[in-house]
Amino acid sequence: MSTERIIRTFVEYFEERGHRRTTGSTLLPPSGDPVLFTTSGMHPLTPYLEGRPHPLGRRLVNVQRCLRTTDLEEVGDLTHLTVFEMLGTWSLGDYEGPQSLEWGYELLTEGFGVDPKLLHATVFGGDGQIGVDTPSLEVWRKHGVPVELAVEDNWWNSGPTGPCGPDSEIFLWTGDTPPHSTPTRDDRWVEVWNHVMMRHRRLDDGSLVPLPQRNIDTGMGLERLASLLQGRTSVFECDVFAPWRRLVPGLWALDEASLRLVCDHLRSAMVVIGDGVRPSNTGRGYVLRRLVRRVLTTLWRDDNSRELGSLPDELFRHTADHFRQETDVEGVRDVLREEEQRFRRLLERGRQVLARPRFRGPLDEEDLHYLHDTHGLPRDLVLSLREE
Incomplete structure (x- = not known):
């Protein structure tokens, strides 16, 4: 499956489920934004995640080019790039996490042809402020996908303050043996898709308050996904x-x-x-x-x-x-x-x-x-x- 076909399959799948495609912006954030470059698909959508109505509605899909300098020293390994494209979907106060994960599982296994036996998921395991993400856990158990609970690895932040929430990450096995172990213990499990349940805002004192609406923000690296679907060992192939x-x-x-x-x-x-x-x-x-x-x-x-x-x-x-x-x-x-x-x-x-x-x-x-x-x-x- 070529990269262009992956993009078409992804976008058309979510368009059929009521998502409107937004135009992916340049690498340059809007004037006044303190970040040098757009680092994720959600970056240009921050005002809408915080409650401003989006002109295209509550369900969005796009392909956004991104640049991350934090990974610069890791470039040259199997999975990291400086400039890459992110496939993203959003629910702006519409559907919840379980629906997003259901669609994610269906697209991976039926749309992209991934063997369900090669999947593993991680789910937020709870901390002193927020409990275990039980709804996500139940989705994966229903489909027979192994699940690992984690805390820090499954809590997404946009920065020290701002929108945040638990996430569920989907991993694909890349080893030449049958799958074993878990994503936090074996790097042959490669993360392909992150589904963030963006419901909270972290304040300066570290406390959490609810966002005006409960959002879903998902992101999947295009080149990484392409390398896996094309049977390659690295994004550079x-x-x-x-x-x-x-x-x-x-x-x-x-x-x-x-x-x-x-x-x-x-x-x-x-x-x-x-x-x-x-x-x-x-x-x-x-x-x-x-x-x-x-x-x-x-x-x-x-x-x-x-x-x-x-x-x-x-x-x-x-x-x-x-x-x-x-x-x-x-x-x-x-x-x-x-x-x-x-x-x-x-x-x-x-x-x-x-x-x-x-x-x-x-x-x-x-x-x-x-x-x-x-x-x-x-x-x-x-x-x-x-x-x-």
Whole structure:
């Protein structure tokens, strides 16, 4: 099942059940939002989860592109990406958790053809404030799906304060043996879908108060789901990465971990640029700059003559088409090329500064602050140069 077919199947299934499709927004949150990038499908819908009527009604479905910097160091493993797409559904004060889980089970097993014997669920086990999520527990028991109770892993927060609630997560077994153990004990259980019963608001003092309405917020990572349905062992082997895995190794000889990082970060950088961000030393621009520099650091580790300008047009077009962006290929390429030249000049200056007698020994915090404030050399760059 191709990624595009997965999207169609998902959206049409929920449209048939009264959900209206919303247009997935860009990676950039509305003006005034303190978050740099949209991190989940629910982010643009926060006002409606808190009670404002949505113009399309109480049942919504969408596909939202997201960016998470919290997972940056994990990119290169089997499941994490920097920019990805989230399949989401919402009930804004309409149906409750059991109905959402019933539909989730039916779509996975009948719509996507997942063997029910390969499923496992986790459910909120209760704490001092909120009891066990018994309704969710009963749904899974009815379908014969094994359930594990957890507390911290099954409580969803939008932040230290704000909307929150218990959730039930659905996992798929990826091992080559019959399923055993539980999701918290065996990482061969891969989370595919999270159903949040968003009923509460956490206040500054840690207490909980009811939201004006009882909502359901579900999210499922598209690339992760595609890799599982396509029988792949990693998100980097699903069909959206096929052009990257076909073309990049012909440009640069990289080990598997480096190939994954380069493909993810370049693809992510293209999407960020396509949404209007440009490299800078602060905010969103710094995230973009960091992505590009991590790519270049990896590429230049073995050969500092490698250049981003040699990337084929197909990768730019494929990325823009997949994320539904109207992007000028040469414009995106120019941004990457300019950042590459800027980084190369910075590296040369950094090597010259670090060759001075003052910096030949161990560096302390005062040295690192001086190098940053006076010479514009970030800590991670300095440490990387010292390892050369």
